[in-house]
Amino acid sequence: MAKPRVFVTRRIPDEALSILRTACEVHTWDHEDEPVPQDELVRGLQEADGALVVGPHRIDAALMDAAPRCRVYANMAVGYDNIDVAAATARGILITNTPGVLTETTADLAFGLMIAAARRLYEGQRTIVEGRWKGWSPMFMTGQDVYGATLGIVGAGRIGQAVARRARGFDMRILYHNRRPNPAFEAEVGASYRLLDDLLRESDFVVVLVPLTPETRGLIGARELALMKPTAVLVNAARGPVVDERALYEALRDRRIYAAGLDVFDREPIPADHPLLSLPNVTAVPHIGSATVRTRTRMATLAAENLVAALTGKQPPTPVNP
Ligand code: DGY
Numbered sequence: 001m002a003k004p005r006v007f008v009t010r011r012i013p014d015e016a017l018s019i020l021r022t023a024c025e026v027h028t029w030d031h032e033d034e035p036v037p038q039d040e041l042v043r044g045l046q047e048a049d050g051a052l053v054v055g056p057h058r059i060d061a062a063l064m065d066a067a068p069r070c071r072v073y074a075n076m077a078v079g080y081d082n083i084d085v086a087a088a089t090a091r092g093i094l095i096t097n098t099p100g101v102l103t104e105t106t107a108d109l110a111f112g113l114m115i116a117a118a119r120r121l122y123e124g125q126r127t128i129v130e131g132r133w134k135g136w137s138p139m140f141m142t143g144q145d146v147y148g149a150t151l152g153i154v155g156a157g158r159i160g161q162a163v164a165r166r167a168r169g170f171d172m173r174i175l176y177h178n179r180r181p182n183p184a185f186e187a188e189v190g191a192s193y194r195l196l197d198d199l200l201r202e203s204d205f206v207v208v209l210v211p212l213t214p215e216t217r218g219l220i221g222a223r224e225l226a227l228m229k230p231t232a233v234l235v236n237a238a239r240g241p242v243v244d245e246r247a248l249y250e251a252l253r254d255r256r257i258y259a260a261g262l263d264v265f266d267r268e269p270i271p272a273d274h275p276l277l278s279l280p281n282v283t284a285v286p287h288i289g290s291a292t293v294r295t296r297t298r299m300a301t302l303a304a305e306n307l308v309a310a311l312t313g314k315q316p317p318t319p320v321n322p
Contacts, residue, residue, distance in 0.1 A: 004311040007044035009036050010054040012076070016300035020052070023308045045070045050311050052076060052303050053083075056268065061087035074307040074316075076299050077290075078102055081212040081239060085321055095320040096306035099158065101298040102290035107162035109289045110237040113261025114151075114205050116283045117233045118144040120259070123280045144204065144231055144258060146170055152177070152203030154196065154219070155210030155238065156185055163207055164189045175199050200227040205235065212239035222247035225257060233259045237289050240265040249276050263289050 006020055008028040020026045027044060029036035035056055036044065045051055045067035053059060054076045061084055064070070072094045075083060080097050088095050116122060120143045127133050127141070151167045153160040156176040164174050164185070174191040176182075181193040196219075200206060206228060210216045220234070221244040228234070234257060236243050245266050251257045259281040265274075268287055276282050290299060306316040315322075 004049040005047060006050045006052060006307060006311070007048035007070075008052045008054075009041060009044070009057065012052065012054070012300040012304075013297045015297055016052075016304040019301055019304035019308060023312050024050075042066050050074065050307050052300075052307055055082050057082065059083040059088075061091075064088060064091055064093060072096070072307055072310040074303040074310070075320075076303040079211055079239060080320055083320075089321045094310050094316070094322075096303070096310065096316045096318055097320050098299040098302045098306075099318055101302055102295050103158045103162050105292050105295040106159045106237060106289040107166060109263060109285070109291075110159065110163050110207055110209065110235055110261075111166045113235045113237065113263060113283060113285070114207065114233060115146055117235065117259040117261035117281070118146050118205070120281075122283045126280075144233065146172070146205070148172065149204035150175060150202055152194070152199040152206045153191075154199065154206060154208045155216075156182065156191070157209065157211075159237070160207070160209040161185055161189070163209070164191055172205075175203060196224070197227055200224055201229075203232060204229065205233050207235040208238045208242055210238050210242055212241055217241050218244050220244065220248075222250070225251040228257045230256060231258050233257070233261065235261040237263045240268065245276060249279070252276070252279050252281050255281075259283070263287055 003025045006024045006026055011030050011032045017026060029040060041057055048070050050072035051070055052074045059073055059082060064087060073083060074096045076098060078097050078099045080095060083095055085095050120141055124141055147170045150173040153163060153176040156178050167174050168189055174189055175194045176191050177194055177196045177199045185191055208220060219242050225247055252260055261283045263285050264287055277284060306318060309316040
């Protein structure tokens with residue numbers, strides 16, 4: 001019997017390709033930096049029984065209908081806001097994602113952004129590189145303490161909980177906001193549940209880690225930013241549209257909040273001349289939350305395992321719409 005055919009929308013590690021090749025005929029858009037053009041994507045999907053997908057393309061109803069042979073989309077990410085899951089489910093198409101394997105790596109980056117923004121690491125490097133460092137002086141480059149501060153986690157799922165475990169080592173008071181309180185998490189790290197407004201008022205660090213859904217789009221806007229302390233730091237390691245970028249820019253520019261650490265943006269790649277990037281109190285990195293060699297390899301291999309399982313009649317390890 002002919003092997004099922006799969007289309008891979010970006011260059012992925014060899015370990016993942018080897019898994020795919022055990023059971024599938026593999027076709028790849030084999031480019032590291034360049035996303036597959038839309039017409040190539042449609043053609044690749046039309047000829048495939050399943051796909052391993054890597055952003056930025058939106059897998060929507062029209063694309064699914066243009067490629068009726070393709071019955072499985074294995075997303076190489078934990079977030080799946082790039083896929084219309086309801087449309088897939090209505091068509092009997094399976095979606096999988098890669099939860100778990102990137103939790104600790106992404107939590108490291110979120111915690112790193114907290115420290116970088118509070119302690120002005122990017123501004124400090126710029127000061128040296130641009131020859132503006134005149135020497136040590138008592139209040140030069142003073143920032144905010146992380147140790148002993150109050151952390152507010154908006155979305156304490158797997159990654160948020162991993163951030164909280166790190167915060168214990170910094171003796172932080174931990175608040176969190178979820179749709180529902182999580183007593184097991186509270187017991188594990190000594191966290192306290194808060195309504196969102198109370199969390200924003202009380203926290204020195206607000207770390208946003210909710211998935212992007214219609215409910216969370218614009219969750220942190222001008223009203224919410226106005227509730228934060230002027231000394232508070234906002235970190236977004238979730239998805240750009242969860243935070244209103246214009247409102248964030250104004251709050252940072254007017255020093256109504258202290259600083260921000262951003263891994264994600266409304267539009268990615270964010271244009272280099274975006275107003276946010278002109279602010280000294282913004283630390284910005286290019287959506288690298290899960291970007292370590294080991295974790296990206298594990299994400300790719302898990303996506304490949306999902307795809308092979310689905311195409312060989314087995315239960316995929318991490319389905320989104322089983
Ligand atoms: C994820 O896995 O959701 C990362 O943000 C990559 O998109």
